[in-house]
Amino acid sequence: MLNVKKESVAMLLAGGQGSRLGALTYFIAKPAVSFGGKYRIIDFSLSNCINSGIDTVGVLTQYRPMILNSYIGTGASWDLNDANGGVQMLPPYMSQDGGVWYKGTANAIYQNLDFIWNYNPDYVLILSGDHIYKMDYDKMLRFHKDCEADVTISVIEVPWEEACRFGILTADEKGRIVRFEEKPKNPKSNLASMGIYIFNKPLLQAALSEDEMDPDSSNDFGKDVIPRLLRQGKSLYAYKFHGYWKDVGTIESYYNSNMELLENEPPFNIFESKDRILSNSNIYPPQYIGPEAHVENSLICNGCSVLGTVINSILSPDVRVAAGSFIKDSLILIGTRIEENCSVIKTIIGENTLVGKGTVLGRRAADTPAQQGITVIADNMIIKEGTVIAEGENVSGVI
Amino acid sequence: MNDVMGLICANYNTDRLGALTEDRPLASAPFGGRYRLMDFVLSNLVNAGIRTVGIIMPYMYRSMMDHLGAGKDWFLDRKRGGLFILPGSVYGFNNMSTQFLVKDMIKNKDYLVRDEKEYIIIATANQVYNMDYTGLIKAHAESGADITLVYRNRALHEERSGYFLELSAKNRVADIVSAKTRDNAEEDAPDALFADCLIMGRQKLVDLIGWYQVVDYMDLMDVIGENLSLLSVRGYEFSGYLGRVESIEAYMRCSLEILSPEVHEELFFGDRPIYTKIKDGVPTRYIGRSEVSNCLIPNECTIRGRVENSIIFPSVVVESGAVIKNSVIMQRAVVGENATVENVIADKFVVIGKNLTIRGNTERPLVLKKKNIM
Numbered sequence: 020m021l022n023v024k025k026e027s028v029a030m031l032l033a034g035g036q037g038s039r040l041g042a043l044t045y046f047i048a049k050p051a052v053s054f055g056g057k058y059r060i061i062d063f064s065l066s067n068c069i070n071s072g073i074d075t076v077g078v079l080t081q082y083r084p085m086i087l088n089s090y091i092g093t094g095a096s097w098d099l100n101d102a103n104g105g106v107q108m109l110p111p112y113m114s115q116d117g118g119v120w121y122k123g124t125a126n127a128i129y130q131n132l133d134f135i136w137n138y139n140p141d142y143v144l145i146l147s148g149d150h151i152y153k154m155d156y157d158k159m160l161r162f163h164k165d166c167e168a169d170v171t172i173s174v175i176e177v178p179w180e181e182a183c184r185f186g187i188l189t190a191d192e193k194g195r196i197v198r199f200e201e202k203p204k205n206p207k208s209n210l211a212s213m214g215i216y217i218f219n220k221p222l223l224q225a226a227l228s229e230d231e232m233d234p235d236s237s238n239d240f241g242k243d244v245i246p247r248l249l250r251q252g253k254s255l256y257a258y259k260f261h262g263y264w265k266d267v268g269t270i271e272s273y274y275n276s277n278m279e280l281l282e283n284e285p286p287f288n289i290f291e292s293k294d295r296i297l298s299n300s301n302i303y304p305p306q307y308i309g310p311e312a313h314v315e316n317s318l319i320c321n322g323c324s325v326l327g328t329v330i331n332s333i334l335s336p337d338v339r340v341a342a343g344s345f346i347k348d349s350l351i352l353i354g355t356r357i358e359e360n361c362s363v364i365k366t367i368i369g370e371n372t373l374v375g376k377g378t379v380l381g382r383r384a385a386d387t388p389a390q391q392g393i394t395v396i397a398d399n400m401i402i403k404e405g406t407v408i409a410e411g412e413n414v415s416g417v418i
Numbered sequence: 419m420n421d422v423m424g425l426i427c428a429n430y431n432t433d434r435l436g437a438l439t440e441d442r443p444l445a446s447a448p449f450g451g452r453y454r455l456m457d458f459v460l461s462n463l464v465n466a467g468i469r470t471v472g473i474i475m476p477y478m479y480r481s482m483m484d485h486l487g488a489g490k491d492w493f494l495d496r497k498r499g500g501l502f503i504l505p506g507s508v509y510g511f512n513n514m515s516t517q518f519l520v521k522d523m524i525k526n527k528d529y530l531v532r533d534e535k536e537y538i539i540i541a542t543a544n545q546v547y548n549m550d551y552t553g554l555i556k557a558h559a560e561s562g563a564d565i566t567l568v569y570r571n572r573a574l575h576e577e578r579s580g581y582f583l584e585l586s587a588k589n590r591v592a593d594i595v596s597a598k599t600r601d602n603a604e605e606d607a608p609d610a611l612f613a614d615c616l617i618m619g620r621q622k623l624v625d626l627i628g629w630y631q632v633v634d635y636m637d638l639m640d641v642i643g644e645n646l647s648l649l650s651v652r653g654y655e656f657s658g659y660l661g662r663v664e665s666i667e668a669y670m671r672c673s674l675e676i677l678s679p680e681v682h683e684e685l686f687f688g689d690r691p692i693y694t695k696i697k698d699g700v701p702t703r704y705i706g707r708s709e710v711s712n713c714l715i716p717n718e719c720t721i722r723g724r725v726e727n728s729i730i731f732p733s734v735v736v737e738s739g740a741v742i743k744n745s746v747i748m749q750r751a752v753v754g755e756n757a758t759v760e761n762v763i764a765d766k767f768v769v770i771g772k773n774l775t776i777r778g779n780t781e782r783p784l785v786l787k788k789k790n791i792m
Contacts, residue, residue, distance in 0.1 A: 056701035290700050302693050304686035305451030305716035306702065314710055318701040321717050333701070
């Protein structure tokens, strides 16, 4: 490692389970969950880094990191395989005094301050690997410098009725934050924290050390570090982000954000050539659409083979749909096989799952007028021939 | 396969592919939706565990270098071994029909002597096949032959070109006959067609080409043919799919052949992937009631119209009402609203305007030159 000084480094928090994604995060961490066919959620933050000129990224992993490790690899897929900088995986580790898991977001960064010291940056960008968005972090950094802020927090306007689900900031007319409330019952503002922070490095070090000493702290940026800095009268600024930003934390929001890509003018446009999202694509052959196939309003990736019908659905790479099968309003993730004569409606099927002949996934309940619940099938499952699974079920383990 | 190295002879071109090879070498002609012809032989070598591969470059090799880079996508960007770009020695008309030019090997002798591998596989870059070279290597080593030539039985529709092997007992090669000199009356002769791929001892190759310093314009196959009495040469049959792209008609035929499920299953979906330069395209969008049947389509396309029995390349746009049949549409081509395209090979960046009808015929597909705007 050359350890040349960097102006800024990014710390990407990718250790979370995302437990509300149910069966989808049974085997993999939330940042590694597929999105939009060929992407994984972490692609968005990693691509934003390189598209914003940040070439040094530490990725903090903890929950089920296997797929994340192999997926990120050397970082070459995002041009982050630099001799000086690039991407580095930062799992919890042992030291002379034993070892601890990352206790919270702040503690995870605290345990890796030596990674930051290596590059002696002026600014540290703290990111979450859980979000779907395109953002130029450099603009935020310029704002941070212009305000001469200690800390800048990126915020987005959310509908007032949803404000109670977020960390809500109130800022004065110059953008200086005067109040921060975590999930307030009566929100005074509709500016929600996106979990993206820029810290001046000396302050970060001090704040994290102080947080570490506090026995009552849960070692979380949003819950502990930010409120403490506000109380201490530090200058914290809110940077307003305009654009698409989604925390696909629940099955519902995950499903809906994916499905939005099928719209004629998708609200989040991954297709435009500006600021392309990069991913670790591999060498799958072109997709094969068979003689009897019918494909309507769908996104399909390389390596797929479609012999049946696919309507209003997204097929990730290397998915096979056999003849006579009918897929509608569904997300089929990487490497899944659907055998003959299956019916799959409004269902998310995880990676590398085998769906046996004649299976019905997402069978509509008799008393509902339209398909309501989203059916979820976990990764690496084997669904035996002829299985019927009703709408809205969340299936993991062997059927 | 740590004791085998590869040599790809790509310094070969033909005018029989018309506009497709006007500005690019045959080896880098786009094929199969996301590949270039050289990908097949490169992948075959790499899939056999070979990590030392030299490529003798043809004239105008910009597109080849653009594709190959440092060989990263074939795992050939490495400390030991790797990808060796070897300059071709002569370019131009004289060289057109010689695939394994001895002079190219003599001029690049350093590549052949520096790494002391036991064996070398030599192959051309204009064939579409997925072959397990480990079987060939094993058979060659076990037979103790000096040279093993891969052959296949010529398909009936194929033209007689290249070299034919006359085989005697135990697959020994008794004679090598060039199609050019072969008597056409010999229709009943066995059609063991040399598959433009061979394995031999590396040192044997160095010795052999050493004898031919003064007549170095020869083809290695003619050299082997002249020395059959001194060498032990065997044949090794390849019975899988092999498409040799040597003309526009052959290009089209091979393109349509790989649409058959058996062929593309064998080529692409087995244990040995075909590697190519990775491009990070978005998923392909099938918008509205697009109608697609029996097609190979890669990422990054936008399909609103009807596509049948065709090969599409990345970033192709098919507008609504457009109909494409039995065609190959290369990268970034656009087929406008209500246009009809049939039996056409449209090269990169071709734009076919609204309501136009463009038809070739099944015997002679129409080639639209790169960047042609219609």
